[in-house]
Amino acid sequence: MPDALLQCEKLCLQFGERTILDNINLSLNPGEIVTLIGPNGAGKTSLVRALLGLIQPTTGKVVQHSDLRIGYMPQKLHVEVSLPLTAQRFLGLTGANKREVADALQHVGISHLAKSPIQRLSGGETQRVLLARALLRKPNLLILDEPAQGVDVVGQAELYELIGQIRHQTGCGVLMVSHDLHLVMAATDSVICLNQHVCCQGHPESVSNDPAYLELFGRSAHPAIAVYTHHHDHSHDIHGDVVCGDQHSHTGDCPNKDQHRA
Numbered sequence: 001m002p003d004a005l006l007q008c009e010k011l012c013l014q015f016g017e018r019t020i021l022d023n024i025n026l027s028l029n030p031g032e033i034v035t036l037i038g039p040n041g042a043g044k045t046s047l048v049r050a051l052l053g054l055i056q057p058t059t060g061k062v063v064q065h066s067d068l069r070i071g072y073m074p075q076k077l078h079v080e081v082s083l084p085l086t087a088q089r090f091l092g093l094t095g096a097n098k099r100e101v102a103d104a105l106q107h108v109g110i111s112h113l114a115k116s117p118i119q120r121l122s123g124g125e126t127q128r129v130l131l132a133r134a135l136l137r138k139p140n141l142l143i144l145d146e147p148a149q150g151v152d153v154v155g156q157a158e159l160y161e162l163i164g165q166i167r168h169q170t171g172c173g174v175l176m177v178s179h180d181l182h183l184v185m186a187a188t189d190s191v192i193c194l195n196q197h198v199c200c201q202g203h204p205e206s207v208s209n210d211p212a213y214l215e216l217f218g219r220s221a222h223p224a225i226a227v228y229t230h231h232h233d234h235s236h237d238i239h240g241d242v243v244c245g246d247q248h249s250h251t252g253d254c255p256n257k258d259q260h261r262a
């Protein structure tokens with residue numbers, strides 16, 4: 001039985017001819033926060049879906065701890081506008097009883113919104129409801145897909161702080177997908193910079209010495225994340241494939257392609 005909550009080894013995913021994920025190795029331990037970052041289309045959600053068992057990797061394997069209980073928070077909540085659904089009732093749909101729902105709402109700091117229709121909640125409040133729903137599963141692993149999407153900067157910082165508190169209180173592991181790198185840097189133990197393959201990974205401080213992130217996202221587009229000054233020895237074509245200096249591609253005969261996966 002592995003000690004890690006979740007691991008994947010040499011995971012590759014193809015859709016048709018297209019390689020979406022290439023040779024991904026990942027390990028997530030109890031109490032650890034790991035954040036996946038990468039540009040749009042980098043394969044972050046696909047990796048999460050493969051880890052959740054929702055899609056089958058083309059090759060490689062996912063190993064889940066036998067005692068794994070995942071609480072999943074999706075990117076967005078889609079609810080019919082005309083549906084009369086309070087936060088309390090929405091959480092009750094999980095099968096949780098009133099006490100459990102009240103505790104979950106309190107845990108995420110929105111007890112006062114229990115009777116509010118969820119369609120009227122702000123972006124940050126809605127994300128907290130989704131987090132409460134994930135917590136009702138009593139998870140030992142939280143998987144959060146862009147938890148601060150649609151939330152203002154102050155709300156984002158509060159949300160990441162809350163996630164950190166939940167980790168400390170419950171000891172759960174956390175795997176996040178995020179574009180809020182400047183905030184996530186302070187909130188995560190480990191960063192994985194993904195663009196089809198793992199471009200760089202490690203402690204936020206060590207990753208910040210590698211230019212991969214700036215190269216992927218563009219310094220001028222995201223000045224707030226200029227903390228990322230890490231070294232990167234290759235670039236990507238429009239499909240996300242690695243392009244060497246001599247224009248050989250990742251899937252072709254690039255002589256250094258194994259180094260590029262480091």
Ligand SMILES: Nc1ncnc2c1ncn2[C@@H]1O[C@H](COP(=O)(O)OP(=O)(O)OP(=O)(O)O)[C@@H](O)[C@H]1O
Pocket residue numbers: 015020038039040041042043044045046047
């Ligand atoms: N079922 C599918 N069939 C074919 N291609 C898919 C499928 N699902 C995702 N893709 C493609 O895989 C690539 C990676 O998508 P994915 O959603 O994993 O990226 P992402 O990093 O999460 O992007 P974003 O930051 O925009 O959410 C995209 O080019 C997407 O179009």
